[in-house]
Amino acid sequence: MQPGQAPHGNLHHRLWMYEAMVKSRELESRIKTIYFEGKTPVFNMAKGPIPGEMHLSMGQEPCAVGVCAHLRPTDFVTATHRPHHVAVAKGVDLRKMAAEIFGKKTGLSRGLGGHMHLFDAAVNFSCSGIIGEGIAPAVGAAMAARIQGRDDVAVSFMGEGATNQGQFHEALNLAALWKAPVVFIIEDNAYGISVCKAESTSVASNADRAAAYGIPGVFVPGNDPDAIHAAAGEAIARARAGDGPTLIELETHRLEGHFVGDTVEYRPVEERERLAELDPIQLFRSRLIGDGHEASELDALDAEAVRLADDAISFARNSEYPALEEAFAHVFG
Amino acid sequence: MQPGQAPHGNLHHRLWMYEAMVKSRELESRIKTIYFEGKTPVFNMAKGPIPGEMHLSMGQEPCAVGVCAHLRPTDFVTATHRPHHVAVAKGVDLRKMAAEIFGKKTGLSRGLGGHMHLFDAAVNFSCSGIIGEGIAPAVGAAMAARIQGRDDVAVSFMGEGATNQGQFHEALNLAALWKAPVVFIIEDNAYGISVCKAESTSVASNADRAAAYGIPGVFVPGNDPDAIHAAAGEAIARARAGDGPTLIELETHRLEGHFVGDTVEYRPVEERERLAELDPIQLFRSRLIGDGHEASELDALDAEAVRLADDAISFARNSEYPALEEAFAHVFG
Amino acid sequence: MSSVDVMQETGAKTPAPRQRRLTVARALNEAIHQEMATDSSVVVLGEDVAKIGGVWSTTVGLLDAFGPARVRDTPISESGFIGAAVGMAAVGLRPVVELMFVDFVGVCMNSIYSLAAKQRFFSGGQVTCPMVLMTSVGGGYSDGGQHSQTLYATFGHLPGLKVVVPSNAYDAKGLLASAIRDDDPVVFMFHKGVQGLGWLGTVPRAATHVPEEAYLVPLGKAAVTREGSDVTLVGLGLTVHHAIDAADQLQKEGISCEIIDLRSIAPLDRETIRASVRKTGRLVAVDDDYMSYGIGGEVIASVCEDASITLKATPRRLSFPDIPIPFSPVLEQGVLPNSEKLVALARQAVLEK
Amino acid sequence: MSSVDVMQETGAKTPAPRQRRLTVARALNEAIHQEMATDSSVVVLGEDVAKIGGVWSTTVGLLDAFGPARVRDTPISESGFIGAAVGMAAVGLRPVVELMFVDFVGVCMNSIYSLAAKQRFFSGGQVTCPMVLMTSVGGGYSDGGQHSQTLYATFGHLPGLKVVVPSNAYDAKGLLASAIRDDDPVVFMFHKGVQGLGWLGTVPRAATHVPEEAYLVPLGKAAVTREGSDVTLVGLGLTVHHAIDAADQLQKEGISCEIIDLRSIAPLDRETIRASVRKTGRLVAVDDDYMSYGIGGEVIASVCEDASITLKATPRRLSFPDIPIPFSPVLEQGVLPNSEKLVALARQAVLEK
C-alpha cells in the first residue's frame, strides 16, 4: 500500500508502517556504509561517493511512518536536515532520492541539492538544512489548499531543538490565527547536536507550548508507531476537517550520532548503551508477532525493503554525474 | 524623587508616578504641536523642526511609571519606537532627549539617532525602531549583571504586536532557561498600526504565553498605575532575588494615532469616542484626590512638569544642528 | 525627464501629454488590481495591507475587490509570513507580499535569501517560487537609520532573486506586472522619494502617464532615459532623477549626458551600461545605497573589466557613505547623494586631463 | 607561502622553521584562551561551544578553564543569543559568539546588522559593542548550498561591522586577539578550507608557526604576502592559497606575481591594493563569494577609480558565479575558483595587447 491510499483497517496500515520503517533503515544502512568509502583511514568529509554531512534518522522511523500513513501525495510535507525516514514514508521516489544523495544527474534535483535538499514535487515533499526553515512554508501550503478549495493538509517535521527558533513561534501563531490545516510534528530525540533538551528548552514538553497559540498540544511517549499513528490521525483529521492546527511532540531516539562521524562523547555512556534495546523496528516487529502476524509475513516485507534499497543504491551508483552546465540551468542569468 | 531612589511609602511613589506621567504628557503635547510646524497646510513628514515619524505614547504613561518606579539608574531598560513615556520614567535627561528629537548636536546622540533611537547610557536606557529588537539585549544585560555580580535587573518594554516576532520567543526561552533577572512588559494597546490584537495574536492574553517558557505570566487590566506598580514590583523583586524572569501584559490605551498624522479610521468610531474618558492621568488624578491628596499638591506637580517640559523644548529649539563631520565620527573608517 | 521622455524610452505610443498621470503608488496599485483580476492565484499578504490598503498605498481597495481570503493583514511576523508565502508559491499561488520597510529584512532574511531564492535551484527546477516581495526603500525625510536604507546591493548580491527598482510610474506598473507573472521570486523595491505620497514628499517627475490597460516592462533591462555623448550617468530609483537634474544643469554648460536607469539590479543589464560608456567614454554611477560592495562599484567594475571599452576619464561613483543613516536633517541631507554632487563629479570627469 | 613567508610579512621575529606549527583552529582557540585569562569580561556563547568545544574546535577547553558562567551552550536561537550578546556588550562584557555557519545569518541578520552594527552610531558614541561574531565560511566539501557560502560582501556592505578573514594561523591568532579587544563589533570569518580540521580537509600551508605569547595583528590592514612585479593577485581566506599556487605556477613561466591578502573586508585596505597595482599595472582579484556586488568588483572599482593608477591590462576577477552552491562534487568543484582558473586569468592579463 502506498501512502495516500487510505489505510484499510488496522492490519494493513501496521504492515505498511513496518515496511516503510525497514525500507528507510535499509537505505540508510547502505548509505552509512558507503559514506565511509574514501573516508578511511583518514576521515575527510569531502571524499568518497557520498561527500558532505550525513544525518541519519535511524531510530526515528516511527515518527515518519505514524504520521505519513495518513497522508496523500497531494498533502504537503516539509522535513529537516535529517529527512530520509520522512521522505521514504511520504513516498519519495527511492531511486531518485538515492541518486540525489550521491550527487548524480538522475537525482531528484539532478545533484544540485544533496541529502539536505531533497525535493520531490510528485509527492509534495521537501526539506532544508536551516533549522526551522520548513515550518512556515507548511503553513503557507496549508493555507493555499484552503484558498484553492482542496482538503489537503500540510505537515511540518522538526527536531526538538528547532522549537527554540523564532520561526517556530511565528509560524505557529500564523497557523493558529488562520486556522490553517497543518500539523506540527516535533521529533524529540533529546539532542540538538550535543546540546540536550534541558539545556536548550525552558519547558520539559513542547506540547505545553501549544497553549501559547490556543491550539491542542499532544505529547506521545515511547517512540511507538501505533501511538504516533493514533495521535497523528486525530490531528490530521482535525486539520482536514477545517478545525485548525495541532502541535505534537513525539519522544524518539537518535540511534546514531548527529551526523556520521560524530563520536557522541557528549551522551552519557549508560544512555548510549541502552540505545540498542530501543531500536523501534525490532520492538515493533516483536509486537506485530505478538499480535498474531507470522514472522514469514514480516520477513517478506523485509526482503522487499532490502530489494528496493539495493535497487535504489545501485541505480544511484551507476548513474552519471551531471554536466557542469546543469549548475547554471536553474537560475536566471 | 528620582527613579532609582527607593520610593518611600505609598504616598511618595504615587506622587512620583503622577508627576512622571504628567511630565511625559506635557513633553509629548509640545512635540505634537511642534511636529505640525512646517507641515501645514500640506502634511509632509520631511518638513519642520521635527521631521520623520513620530510615535506618541499618550495614554500609555501608567505602564512606564508603574514599572520604572522600581528601577535604579543601573537597571537596564529597552523600549520601542514609542519610547518617550518610558524614557521619562527611567530618568533620561529631558533636555538632551528633546534635543535629540529635534536632531540637535546637544541631543543624547548628537542628532544621529532621533526619536526612535534614544540612548542614555547614564541611566541605561535605549530603544529601537525595529519591532522586537530590544528584547534579547535586555536578557543579555540581565545575564551580564549576574556574571558581574551585580543585583541589577533588566526590563524590556514591547507592544502587544511585538509578541508575534520570533525574537520574542527566542529571548523569552533564553531568559527562562538561564533564569535571567529580566522582566518583560507588554503594553497591550490593542493595535499594531491598524491591525488589532485579535487579527495578529492567536491567544487573547499574552500572559498565557508564559506557559511556553515555564515562567510566571501576569495580566494587569485597567491601565492602572497602582495595579501596574504592584505587579511590576513583585516581578522586579523576583528578578533581583535571582528567581528568574516574569512576563507581564498590561492593558493600556493609545489615545493618539499610530504616528502623528494617522487618521485612525481603522478604529471603530465608538472606540475612538470613548478614548477621552480613558485618559489615565485624569483618572489617576481623581483617584489621588479621592485618596486624600489636595488638588493644590497635584497642581504644583503639574506646574513643575510644565516647567521641565518647556525648559527641555526651549533647550532643544535653541540648540544648534550638528556639523556634518559628526556623521562620520562614530563609525570606524 | 517629462512623462513624454518616459514614453519615448519605454516605446509606448506617445500619448496626449499629461493624459492619465499617475503616481508610482497608484501605478503599483493598479498593476496588482489587474493581475488579481485576471489571475485568481495572485494573493496579497503583509502588515496593514488589507484594511488600510498598505502604509504606502500599494494595496488600496484590494480587500474590497478580492476579499479576505486573497488579501490578508498579517501579524508582525515577517519571517513567518514570507516563509508561508514561499509555501503558497510552491503549490500554485502567486503571493505578493509587502515588507513594510526594507530595513526590516534583518528579521526575515532567511525566508528571502535561503528559502525563496534557492527553492528552484535546490529542487533542480521542480519547484518554483513565483513570489513578489514588495518593499519600500530610501530616506531623505529624517526617519532615522532603521527606516531609510535602500540595501540594494544586499539583495543584488544573493543569487536566485530578481531585484527591481523603478524610477517612475510607467515603469513601476509594467515591471510589477512582469514581476507578478514571473516564476522566480522578485524583490520589488519602490523608493519612498518617488512613490508619490504627498505626506512623504516626492519627485513630481516620477508621476507619469500610465496606460489604463495592463502592459509589461521586461525585467532585467535597463533603460536609456536620455541619450548623450559626453558622459554616462548611471542611476536607479530616486537617483535617476538626480541624474536628470544634473544632466539638465550640465546641458547649460555644454556637457551632454547619457542617462541609464538600471531598473533592475539583478540581473544587471551590463550590456546597456557598457554600450553607453563605449560611446561616451566617461562614467559616473550614482546610487543611495552604502558605497562599499555596492551598486556603484559593480557598475564601475563591469565597465572596467570589459576590454573593448576605452575610458576617456577615471570612472566615478557617488553613493551613500559607509555609515548608518543619521537622523538629523542637516546630517542626512549632507551625506545623501544629490544632483549638485553629481554635477560636480560629472564635470570633473569631462574636464579630466 | 611557507610559515617563514608569513613571519616576514607580519613582521614577527623569524622563528626557527616549523617551530610550534598550529592549525588555524588551534590558533583561534589559543587566542580566546589567552584573552579570557587576561580579561574577565570576555565570555563565550554559541551552539555546541561549551561541552564539545565547538563544531570547528574553536572553543575547546574553555568550559573547563573558565566555567559555565563564562562559556555557555545556547539553544538554536541565533537571533536571540546574538541579541543577548549585544546587551552584554552594552554593559561591559566582551562576548565572543559563534554562528556555526555563516549561511545561518538569515535567521539572525537583524541582531548583527541593525543592532550590533548601529549601537555606537545611534547612541552617538555612548554605547559600544565590543562583540566578536566568529563564523565559519566556505565550501568545497559538498555540504550543499546552505552550508558552503562565504557571504563576504553581504557583511562588508553593511556599515558598523569590522569584517576579518584570516588565511593562516599566525594571522588568525593575532587578528582574533585584536578583534576581542576592539570596541566595535567584529565579524570574524574563518574559512573551513584553511581551518586545519582533518575531517574537513585543509590547505596544509595555512598551519603556520604561531608564537605562544599573545600578540596582535591589526584589523583593517592587508598583507603583501609575496612581492612581485608583473601582476597583482588579490585574495582573502582560502583564495590567498589559490593565489600562492597560481604564483608558483606562473613563476615557472617567468611571470612575477604580487599577492595581497586582504585579511580585512571592512575596513578595506584600499591603499595597499592600490600601491601594488600602481607598481604592477595589472590586477586579478579572486574570491569565493558570489560575483555581483562582491569582493572582486569592489577591488576592481577601488583601483579603477584612482586616477593615479595606470593599468597595463584590463582588470579581472574570479569569483563564485551568481548561482547557489551546488551539492554534487563535480558541479561544486567545477564552479569554485581555483588556482588553474586564476593562472589562466593572470596569464591573459600579462599577455594582453
Ligand SMILES: Cc1ncc(C[n+]2csc(CCOP(=O)(O)OP(=O)(O)O)c2C)c(N)n1
Ligand atoms: C538556523 C540553524 N542553526 C543551526 C544549525 C546547525 N544545526 C544543524 S542540525 C542542528 C541540531 C538540530 O537539532 P534538532 O532540531 O533537535 O534536530 P535533530 O538534529 O536532533 O534531528 C543544528 C544546531 C542549522 N542547520 N540551522
Ligand SMILES: Cc1ncc(C[n+]2csc(CCOP(=O)(O)OP(=O)(O)O)c2C)c(N)n1
Ligand atoms: C520588524 C518590524 N516590522 C514592522 C515594523 C513596522 N511597525 C512599526 S510600529 C508597528 C506596530 C507595532 O505594534 P505594537 O508592537 O503593538 O506597538 P505599538 O505601536 O502599539 O506601540 C509596526 C508593524 C517595524 N518597525 N519593525
Ligand SMILES: [Mg+2]
Ligand atoms: Mg533533536
Ligand SMILES: [Mg+2]
Ligand atoms: Mg500595540
